[in-house]
Amino acid sequence: MARVSDAEESSPRPFEAVVSAETAQTVVGLVGALVDECCLHLDDDGVRIPAVDPASVAMVDLELSDDAFEAYEAGGGRIGVDVDRLAAVVGMADRGQRVALALDPETRTLEIVIDELEYTLALIDPEAIRSPPDLSETAVDLTGEAVVDADVIDQALRAADMVANQIAFGIDADAKTFYVEAEGDTDDVSLALTADDLVDFTPGDAHSLFSLDYLNAINRAIADAPDIGLQLGTETPIEIGYEFADGAGAVEYVVSPRRAVEY
Amino acid sequence: MARVSDAEESSPRPFEAVVSAETAQTVVGLVGALVDECCLHLDDDGVRIPAVDPASVAMVDLELSDDAFEAYEAGGGRIGVDVDRLAAVVGMADRGQRVALALDPETRTLEIVIDELEYTLALIDPEAIRSPPDLSETAVDLTGEAVVDADVIDQALRAADMVANQIAFGIDADAKTFYVEAEGDTDDVSLALTADDLVDFTPGDAHSLFSLDYLNAINRAIADAPDIGLQLGTETPIEIGYEFADGAGAVEYVVSPRRAVEY
Amino acid sequence: MARVSDAEESSPRPFEAVVSAETAQTVVGLVGALVDECCLHLDDDGVRIPAVDPASVAMVDLELSDDAFEAYEAGGGRIGVDVDRLAAVVGMADRGQRVALALDPETRTLEIVIDELEYTLALIDPEAIRSPPDLSETAVDLTGEAVVDADVIDQALRAADMVANQIAFGIDADAKTFYVEAEGDTDDVSLALTADDLVDFTPGDAHSLFSLDYLNAINRAIADAPDIGLQLGTETPIEIGYEFADGAGAVEYVVSPRRAVEY
Known part of the structure; x- marks a missing residue:
């Protein structure tokens, strides 16, 4: 590489x-x-x-x-x-x-x-x-991983896009849930998936905020994927990956987190 | 109610x-x-x-x-x-x-x-x-009723929209026909249906003029209806209704008539 | 006629x-x-x-x-x-x-x-x-003819449209090929078909340049044709024809050539 x-x-x-x-x-x-x-x-x-x-x-x-x-x-x-x-x-x-x-x-x-x-x-x-x-030179501490049905992520991103321009991805290790959250001025969106709802799950506390623009662009491109792997940390980049062409192709996206705006 | x-x-x-x-x-x-x-x-x-x-x-x-x-x-x-x-x-x-x-x-x-x-x-x-x-407090004299294939109304509205911004709905009790008419500057549209062409028909003289804007909006919303019921009078509102969700849902629209412009 | x-x-x-x-x-x-x-x-x-x-x-x-x-x-x-x-x-x-x-x-x-x-x-x-x-009063010297799968012409025109606003249609009688060429500022497009790739072929040297605007408009209209006949000459109009309605309808387009711009 x-x-x-x-x-x-x-x-x-x-x-x-x-x-x-x-x-x-x-x-x-x-x-x-x-x-x-x-x-x-x-x-x-x-x-x-x-x-x-x-x-x-x-x-x-x-x-x-x-x-x-x-x-x-x-x-x-x-x-x-x-x-x-x-x-x-x-x-x-x-x-x-x-x-x-x-x-x-x-x-x-x-x-x-x-x-x-x-x-x-x-x-x-x-x-x-x-x-x-x-x-490979950047040390990023990714603490958890979830493999998710791409349609579920697609629905969550479209819902989030109605209310906000940023979205949180995280894992609650205690509750053993992977979650997505978007908070708008009046409306909120959330998605919470347990191991039963996930293709694969390695829980580990994580929470980061991302710009929806980048995730939407990536989501549109991977629309045909059956399921996608998400690697998460706390205030770290998210890694989004999946394989295509019967496993002969692999793509990995890395999106930097946003700092939460404080008032 | x-x-x-x-x-x-x-x-x-x-x-x-x-x-x-x-x-x-x-x-x-x-x-x-x-x-x-x-x-x-x-x-x-x-x-x-x-x-x-x-x-x-x-x-x-x-x-x-x-x-x-x-x-x-x-x-x-x-x-x-x-x-x-x-x-x-x-x-x-x-x-x-x-x-x-x-x-x-x-x-x-x-x-x-x-x-x-x-x-x-x-x-x-x-x-x-x-x-x-x-x-229920308004006394409206609806003199006739026709139950029409929604596709036929859709076609008539689209044709009328090419030539005019208003449309007449009426019933000719003598000729036993339900009709729709739109007159444009150069082109005209008309639809005339007898009992044979209608799902159900209660003739009674009627003739009213409506804005196409409202009927088009309603028509787009009811596009999936199999057939729709129209209740008509002379210079009265039109009532447009149909059932959905296997009869567990019912919708009724009431559209006020336009006065015919006189010169 | x-x-x-x-x-x-x-x-x-x-x-x-x-x-x-x-x-x-x-x-x-x-x-x-x-x-x-x-x-x-x-x-x-x-x-x-x-x-x-x-x-x-x-x-x-x-x-x-x-x-x-x-x-x-x-x-x-x-x-x-x-x-x-x-x-x-x-x-x-x-x-x-x-x-x-x-x-x-x-x-x-x-x-x-x-x-x-x-x-x-x-x-x-x-x-x-x-x-x-x-x-019928115009004497045009059309030297060759090719009957081509309409999908192949469609693909060539769409590719040409990415790089240029004019396109050459021609026949190389020696190489027994019908060709289409478009030259852009940086990218080029070409299509070369031999008798094996054509429905019918009457080779005869030909080469003319046409505006893509007209050919695109015609191409969109004939999108459903199975195959189309092209009659070509050198710096002459192109004749594009096909039959429809089970042979009861026939259309023929004639597009005048462009002069190649010389510098």
Whole structure:
């Protein structure tokens, strides 16, 4: 998971891959939830996309193993892409179609082929794209974990969005409940789940407050997930993760907490 | 059907109820067609919602018997609610989910519970909400009645909306036809139905003109009705009614007529 | 296919027809892609609608044989109609409903009847509507033809639209390929199909540049076509055609080429 940083390694090397439209669309959707531009690390065992949102509040780290591809050949290096544009191109592919990708190092373009249609995407200089900090260097004390049905979180976020612009995620270790709370000027929203309601649960006292904007953006992107893993601490970032592409893909979001406003 | 008017009766008393998401959504949709705020009368045999639109052109009177609920307990009194907000909350429930309601008289809030999600809705002072006049006191001479396929009325209203902003509803007793007419600057729309085209028909000469705005709002709310009953007179209000929730719910709209513009 | 031009012939004569909602909606959609108003030629063997867009870049010639109608009786002449309004009226018909049309020469209106609903459409003076030039008088050298899956063209146009506002259609006779190309400031799109990918193919060198605006409008209108015929030349108009209503209807679009901008 070491980040590529020296200039030599960042120059593009051969890269050719074929992936299902569905997986390609999932990947650009998950990354596009937070950023407009990103770097694809073309490692020999798969693609990794670490990115941080412009306000440095939320990060995403996506890994797609070469097992997720029908064909995969990469020699390292990284390329910068416009995520919206890439999303629009792969979004045109119909269910069942495949997306073939080939890097042309000379013209610094990515050829995207969907059946007989060929789209030549101009790449962005990776040096011009902000890199996220290395999370492994940050000591974050995550005290509890809950694996939750994504539909339940979706409903809670939509309800919270009606009353407030921030939301608390927490665990009450004594009551053995995972909870979500939003307090509005007149109305409140709360969700409390015990182990019976959760796919998996490692209780440990936790309570942090987050901006709904970031959680909503992530929620929309992961709408198709069956269930999602949430790692929590007290006044720490939340880690939101799940696997896709039959386990060959994994995404992890990290969202920084808000300080509770005191009057 | 006596209206609660003295101050004592208007203070909230115990109220707990469980209803299907579908019925809850139908109710708020039917009332929300005309008003943003309304009073729920929590009678011991069900809920009644009488409301009048801000311009006093249209009224709705909705009754939902306790038979429509999976559980129902109420001790009288009435509560004021923000209809849009209530609609947004119950609108989040998926088909098959149940909506549980519980009044907290101390905090003057309504707890709305959908599975593990809890929404605390601040109530509005019922005295601050306009009450409709008591219709039973108004002598209206409704001379005819037609029960019509809701799709046919929907099509006629959409066609009328293309050419005009008002529409006539009437019955020609001699020709034994129920009709709808709209006259535009260049184009006209008409619909004429005989007993064969109607679910039920009690002919009696009638002809009144209505604003399309109100009828369109009501039409959108009753889109799912199989057929609707229309009671008509000459230059009188129109009464539009139908039953829902397997007969345990009934709604009646009354829309005042427009005077025909004379030149 | 001679155009009606003398004043006598242009006055409306008896016209009564019944057609399926689906065919009526297809016809107004195909013509509405280019024009807001058009003339319907009510010939004794069917309806013909020739029209030219306001900028005279694109023309449509639609023919609907009397075989497409459940009943058809016409005595010649032509009527002018507002296409958007006609589209809104026939658009209200549900699948399975029929649309009955009857001309009232006295009031110069077209009665449109959908079951019991009657819409009276005011006609437009045909003389006030621009007529397209007679294509049969123009010698255009179309050197090749390709019959293509409409979905493939749809995907190519949507991809091209991301990068440019013009698009080239051509045939490379040596390589035996039909191609589509769009060049943007940074990204390019291309599609190349050989005989194996085409429904039918008559190779012959061709290359012309077109405005995407017109092709997109036509593409949206023909979205339901299984496959479409394209006739091409070099710096000539493109002819786009297909049949509908089980072969009883045929539409042909002609779009003028753009000159390639030279610097």
